Amino acid sequence: MSYLEYHAKSVPTGWRKILYLHWPLILLLTAISSIGFLILYSVAGGSLTPWSQAQMERFVLGVSVMFIVAMVPIWFWRNMSVLAFLFALALLLMVEFFGVSSKGAQRWIDLGFMRLQPSEVAKIALVMVLAAYYDWLPVRKTSKPFWVIIPVLITLVPTAIVLRQPDLGTALLLMITGGAVMFAAGVHWAYFATVVAAGAGMIVAVFQSRGTTWQLLQDYQYRRIDTFLDPSRDPLGAGYNIAQSKIALGSGGWTGRGFMQGTQTRLNFLPEKQTDFIFTTLAEELGFLGGSALLLLYVLVILFCLGAALRMKDRFSALLVMGVSFTFFLFFAVNMSMVMGLAPVVGVPLPLVSYGGSAMLVLLAAFGLVQSAHVHRPR
Amino acid sequence: MRRPERDIALSRRKVSRRAMLIGAGQVGFAALLLGRMRFLQIEEASKYRLLAEENRINIRLIPPTRGRIFDRDGTPLATNEPSYRIVIVPEDAGDVAQTIERLSTIVELDADDLNRALAEIERSPPFLPVTLAERVSWDAVARVAANSVALPGISPDVGLSRRYPTQEDFAHVIGYVGPISAYDLERMEDPDQLLRIPRFQIGKVGVESKLEEVMRGSAGTKSVEVNAVGRVMRELDRQEGQSGGDLQLAVDHKLQSYVRKRLGQESASVVVMDCDTGDIRSIVSSPGFDPNLFVRGISSADYARLRDNDRRPLASKAVQDAYPPGSTFKMIASLAGLKSGIIDPTETVYCPGYLEISGRKFNCWKKTGHGSMDQTSALRESCDVYYYDLALKVGIENITEMARLLGLGKRHDIPMSAISEGLTPTKQWKEIYHGAEWVIGDSANAVIGQGYVLASPLQLAVMTARLATGRSVTPRLVKRIGDQEQPTGAGTSLGLSEDHLRQVRRGMFAVSNHRKGTAYKSRIEDEKNRMAGKTGTAQVRSALVDNDEVPWDQRDHALFVCYAPYENPKYAISVVVEHGGSGSSSAAPIARDVMLQALFDGPPPLEAYPEADREHIRELQELIKEDRPLPGDGERGQA
Structure with missing residues (x-):
């Protein structure tokens, strides 16, 4: 579809657009963010500083960005997709040379009031450019090998840059996001089956070769993989975080120790207690009920987006909304899996709850895109 | 584009189907997370709550x-004083090497300490503090505190550490x-x-x-x-x-300090015992070392210096080394003879300078011979031949028994390390340890304190105290433990005849007060504090060469035992100067100075010394007072 194919009359204009926003979704996002404020308040020992207040300010900024993005017609964003993608790549390259690195892997650009992680921007930009690509591509060509390779390359470019940083976790997430959009676009399942089979075969080969004459990786690389997969091998390093996190979580029980009553997180047993491991505080203090409530809110976000996507009339909007919601899903799914000891430790924040401006701003801007698609849907 | 509507419809259907699949997958994964959460928080809750x-x-x-x-x-001899340390918590420090590098620019770090600390950092978990520097100055602590921002993970710490003032x-x-x-x-x-x-x-x-x-x-x-x-x-x-x-x-630190200074760099030991209580007033092995070095962790260079010194500063010679007692053993022989009833002290033995025993010639130290000797003069002039004769008559068994009665061959139980038992040989002992029969020559050697007999300076002091008092005085080093006064070592009567004891004491008195006595030069002039003693020389080598003509480490050990005042014994002293030459020349003067120092509880008046010595003693007292090196330290000649 092109600009001309939109029926101007059926699309809300001017201030009427506000009425057509997806208000339930906005309410959900606000609720989730509010839980974040509360937990950050608790983690700081009952204080708005240093985290809670700053997080609120960012939320206000992020929501403003979301509204602005939402007011701009979706076809403008579609036309901006390639530009946005190139911009994200430029940012990624920039941090490669000028970025500040903390803990060796995560790189960011200091904007003065916040630190921007280009890899977060890249995730959304990748979703946009792939959605635009499939919007442009005639449907019957979707599964033609040539037209499958192009989006794969598009995905691999930012992945390769991130891998160089080196941030294996983010690189994997980028690949999965790209794959998810392609899957949603209707690329033949055989491609996915092949990739999955090849991947599995490679993993088997890598592990089978260990200790033989044709060993594929160096010994130290194997050891790294071992710790990555089984953190308990390194009880004072990565395994320490996970073990502590499980203890904090488990001591929560049904209803938790009560708001501001957590002992584990309060005593700094947990590293990154205000960022990647914030869920443990919530689960320790509010228990299983609190944890599952947050999970429910997250699932509702996914379902609302899915519902919106199904009502979209054009491919770009539908794929964009699904892509954004999938990115959101990846955030909380990976974070919670990690905290609960189901996945290796990768630096992924709990969306809208973890302290950190970059992820929150990018996510809210992305939901602005979802809102824009929702508002400018031909009715 | 051909049939775009169909295209679009197809696309929408496909997107919808895939969207449902993805949605289902997401909800499914969320359910998995919920299950995991339930498992951890509900089923395993009690386990984790305990943890x-x-x-x-x-x-x-x-x-x-x-x-x-x-x-x-x-x-105070050993105290605890606050000491400042600098510790590092490696986890908080981040780059440990860099942080230590920065620290070294403001605080002096010992290379040995640092290597040990680095090894410890490697071994221990990163959250445990590791000491980087010990006993740092308050100044250094202040500098570290002022620069704490630049020194993550580093902090000053205070603890108690031992000090020996x-x-x-x-x-x-x-x-x-x-x-x-x-x-x-x-x-x-x-x-x-x-x-x-x-x-x-x-x-x-x-x-x-x-x-x-x-x-x-x-x-x-x-x-x-x-x-x-x-x-x-x-x-x-x-x-x-x-x-x-x-x-x-029980030790008196002033006397202890005096003795240590008086010995200078001699390889020697002195024990001063209280005759009444057995209290050890002073027990010194020389040269010494500063124990504070060991508390800090001694550097390998310092340790090597102590270890390789041929005067063995680390050895606790006063208790751990056993020497042939030499002629100081002759009191035991005399007493044994008297007690056995075989020896009449007035009976004389002629000394031509040697005695032939079963075809072997046993020399007297005086090659020209002493002439006729009764017991008093034999002890006074330390005639060896008299005692060879005595040994043949009395037998080793009686002599050994007396030695043991007087405290030799027994480990005295004072809380010091490596206390020697010495050796008081018997016929049986020789058969067991040497597999050979005791021969009469062995008795002749033993009676003059050579051969197999060995005694530590502590044992010699005990022996002297027992001779002086006739009681089984035992040494007491510790007067009080906590609130508990320890029993004294006054002891009870040894059951020796007072006549016999008086006879031996008379001989000892003559040693340092008779013109012909071997320690006459080292007498005490003061009427009230007359000293009784006995010289001894322990052979280090067998050949008869003059001491001045051999290197230091082959000269004989010099011994002297004494007690004073003669009438009313207060202190018993033993002195051993390793490679000192002869007892009369190097051990006796030290014993006299120490004895006077103990009797007067400080520097004695010069009148207590013989007129001829006073000038020399005054100089010596001056040097000791100022803790300056003594003349002839380490290269003492014949007096």
């Missing part, structure tokens, strides 16, 4: 304050403490939990080691809430431990 408690509360030991050691006047004076008596080693722990059955504290200080040598249990005290405990990096957030409960018991030694 959480352990995590939060940590039981820490409070090291007790170690008991102090005082001398008989209450002057008298330095060298008590090195061998008190010994020193040092960090417990894996070897120390291994040797103990069921060690106190305190000892598991890394680098906990325990007594290594001397009183510190022997009375370790008394002085250590018992640990207190405190439960503290700690965070993940081990930092204490608050204290929940505290149980005070018991600090260690203080000790009071």
Whole structure:
């Protein structure tokens, strides 16, 4: 579809657009963010500083960005997709040379009031450019090998840059996001089956070769993989975080120790207690009920987006909304899996709850895109 | 585009189907997360709650304050003083090497300490503090505190550490403490939990080691809430431990210090015993060392210097070394002879300078011979031939029995390290240890304190005290443990005839007061403080070469034992000067100076000395007062 194919009359204009926003979704996002404020308040020992207040300010900024993005017609964003993608790549390259690195892997650009992680921007930009690509591509060509390779390359470019940083976790997430959009676009399942089979075969080969004459990786690389997969091998390093996190979580029980009553997180047993491991505080203090409530809110976000996507009339909007919601899903799914000891430790924040401006701003801007698609849907 | 509507419809259907699939997958994964959450929080809750408690509360030991050691006047000999340390928590430091590098620009770091610390950082978990520098100045602490921002993970810490204010004076008596080693722990059955504290200080040598249990005290405990990096957030409960018991030694630090200075750099030892109580007023091995070096952890260079010194500063010669007692053994022989009834003290023996025993010629030290000798003159002039004759008549069994009665061949139980038992040989002993029969020549050697007989300076002092009092005086080093006064070593009567004792004492008196006595030069002029003594020379080599013509380490050991005042014995003293030449020339003058110092409880008046010596003594007293090197140190000639 092109600009001309939109029926101007059926699309809300001017201030009427506000009425057509997806208000339930906005309410959900606000609720989730509010839980974040509360937990950050608790983690700081009952204080708005240093985290809670700053997080609120960012939320206000992020929501403003979301509204602005939402007011701009979706076809403008579609036309901006390639530009946005190139911009994200430029940012990624920039941090490669000028970025500040903390803990060796995560790189960011200091904007003065916040630190921007280009890899977060890249995730959304990748979703946009792939959605635009499939919007442009005639449907019957979707599964033609040539037209499958192009989006794969598009995905691999930012992945390769991130891998160089080196941030294996983010690189994997980028690949999965790209794959998810392609899957949603209707690329033949055989491609996915092949990739999955090849991947599995490679993993088997890598592990089978260990200790033989044709060993594929160096010994130290194997050891790294071992710790990555089984953190308990390194009880004072990565395994320490996970073990502590499980203890904090488990001591929560049904209803938790009560708001501001957590002992584990309060005593700094947990590293990154205000960022990647914030869920443990919530689960320790509010228990299983609190944890599952947050999970429910997250699932509702996914379902609302899915519902919106199904009502979209054009491919770009539908794929964009699904892509954004999938990115959101990846955030909380990976974070919670990690905290609960189901996945290796990768630096992924709990969306809208973890302290950190970059992820929150990018996510809210992305939901602005979802809102824009929702508002400018031909009715 | 052909049939775009169909295209679009197809696309929409496909997107919808895939969207449903993805949505289902997402909800499914969320359900999995919910299940995992339920498992951890509900099913495993009790297990993790328990772990959480352990995590939060940590039981820490409070090291007790170690008991102090005082001398008989209450002057501190071993104390605890606050010492500042600089510790690093590697986890908080980030780049450890860089942080230490920065620290070294403001605080002087010892290379040895640093290497040990780096090794410890490698080994221990990153949240445990490791000591980088010990006993740093307050100034350094202030500098570290001022630069704390640039030194992450580094902080000053205060603890107690042992200090020996008298330095060298008590090195061998008190010994020193040092960090417990894996070897120390291994040797103990069921060690106190305190000892598991890394680098906990325990007594290594001397009183510190022997009375370790008394002085250590018992640990207190405190439960503290700690965070993940081990930092204490608050204290929940505290149980005070018991600090260690203080000790009071019988030793007089002033006399001890005087003796140490009087010996200078001689390789020698002196024991001063109180004849009434057995109190050890002074017990010095020379040269000494500064025990404070060991508390800090001695550098390998310092240690090598002590170890390789041929005067063996590390050896506690006064108790651990046993020497042939030489002629100081002759009192025992005399008494044994008298007690057996075989020897009449007035009976004379002719000394032509040697005695032939079963075809072998036994020489007297005086090659020209002493002529006719009764017991008093034989003791006075230390005639060997008289005693060869006595040994043949009395037999080794009687002599050995008397030696044991007077405290030789027995380990005296004072809390010092490596106390020697000495040796009082018997026929049976020789058969067991040498597989050979006791021959009469062995008796002749033994009676003049050579051959197999061995005694430590401590044993010689005990022997002298027993001769002086006739009681079984035993040494007492520690006067008081905690609040408990220790029993004195006054002892009871040895059951020796007062006549016999008087006979021997007369001979000893003559040694230092008769013109012909071997220690006449080292007499005490003061009427009230006349001294009785006996010289001894322990052969180091067998050939008869003059002492002046051989290197230092082949000269004979010089011995002297004495007590004073003669009428009313107060102190018994033994002196051994290794390679000192002869007892009369090097050991006796030291014994006299020490005796006078003890009797007058400070520098004696010059009138106590023979007129001829006074000028020399005045100079000597001056030098000692100023703790300056003594003349002829290490290269003492014949007096």
